[in-house]
Amino acid sequence: MSQRRTFADQSFSLVFGGLTLLGLLILVGPVFIVLITSFTTSASLKFPPPELSLRWYQALFDTTRSAHIHRAAGNSLWVAGMATLGASILAVLAALAIGRSRRPAARALEASFLSPLILPSLAYGLATLMFFSLLGLRPSLTHLIGGHLVVIAPFVFRTTLATVTQLEPALLESSASLGAGRFMTFRRITLPLIAPGIFAGAFLAFVASMDNVPVSLFLSSARTDMLPIRMWGMMESTLDVRVAAVSGVLILAIMVLMFLMDRLTGLTRRMSL
Amino acid sequence: MRAAAVDWRLAAPLGIVYLALFAAPLLLLLGISLHVDQDLQQWGLDNWTKFWGDAFYRGVVWDTLRLGVAAVLATSLFAWPLAVFFCNASPRTQKILIFIILLPLLTSVVIRTFAWIVILAREGLVNQVVLSLGLSATPLRLLQTETGLILALMQIEMPLMLLPLISVMRGLDPNLLDASRALGAGMWRGFFRVILPLSLPGWIAGATLVFASACTAFISQSVIGGARLVYLPSLIWQQAMVVYDWPFAAVCSVTLLLTVLAGIMMLNWLGRYARTD
Incomplete structure (x- = not known):
């Protein structure tokens, strides 16, 4: 079949092709600009950098001069790890609870368990600050874990729920008819089948906690400093080029993690579904 | 076939944590916004009337809404062509594209905001290009403008x-x-009569997320927007952490909640309208 390329069709290809190219450039460009900037010799953020060096990485890994950055990074990792662990356990249970039900109660629970994704977490962050202070509690990493847990649980809940709803009921029934108890069926049949969903969700939850600003902004203090808040401080006061080096480390970590998670859980497929 | 029931014993742990750490703080926020004094002794609507009676604060709400809408429009302009391109691409290209989409999503908001400082600064990428092409004799001011913020x-x-x-x-x-x-x-x-209407549910889901997060993007707003551009999040932060006026900060927060919810409901309404059309 011959297709006549009209002027209108050509203009469509031109406009859509142009926007696509520009869109791709806008999507990835900034990440690479940060990576390149992190190797600058200069103390300013001039782009492109006059010369390349590891100067700012050396400054970043200096244990005395960058001690506060290291402490903030340690706090962030601890909080993200604990919050992800807690959120994963609770969210997997909740997903199992409603995964095979189509009753209105299940819909309502699903919506409320996902609600922290949509509600502005900045309002929630302030709410947690007021909540913990009025309870008379002093700032601590435990509060941060609690606040992060609520905000990141929906990520695990959503991906796990997607895998639970796809479970073949016949598999569970045949396991039961072969004499396996509920726990045995869960451990040998259900868990292996939903594991990719759990891991993909836990990965997204961990990243969301590491990046969280709205809750950490209100709950972190000088003693319980968190990495994104520390980086924000470094950007606001003097434009410290070490921010670029921290960014470089985090971007590389994310790239490696993404690659690993894609191998383990098919993350890319899961995200586009 | 009988639909399975909800297993309440399994839903309870997360439910209880949400009640204690999510619902309770938000109710407390609402309660504090209904107090007059900073010692939280006296109930009253004074802070609400102070907020909505002042043209400056009403302007802040309006600017925040506008910023959210602008972000939705700007992302839509590129998202549809990119999505069309994605659907026509080979599986291999699609996999690369997913990585290209996920990489910025998984990179911290603070880092992405920082990238835009490098791009938009006086000596930044945009100004280097503009100056070398002779489009302008002096560097353009892009940081601390609404245009720069919407771009980022x-x-x-x-x-x-x-x-x-x-x-x-x-x-x-x-x-x-x-x-x-x-x-x-x-x-x-074909695009406007077939693809656009049929993909509207996806756009609504995306627009909801973009609107909600653009309205509450505190770091981007404060770093790229600067002190001159005031949006609800920076107002909340300032009232809570600098002025220590908790009731007023609570009023700002509940207003932000309601503003975002109103936007989401508008989008959902639009979706239902589009489907019955």
């Missing part, structure tokens, strides 16, 4: 628009577009 938010929020849009468009029947072309419709007509 467009990139920061774009994956949130793309992912739901792509997932809906992948489910569309490719024959539909072929049919419209066989009937003599051009590409533009």
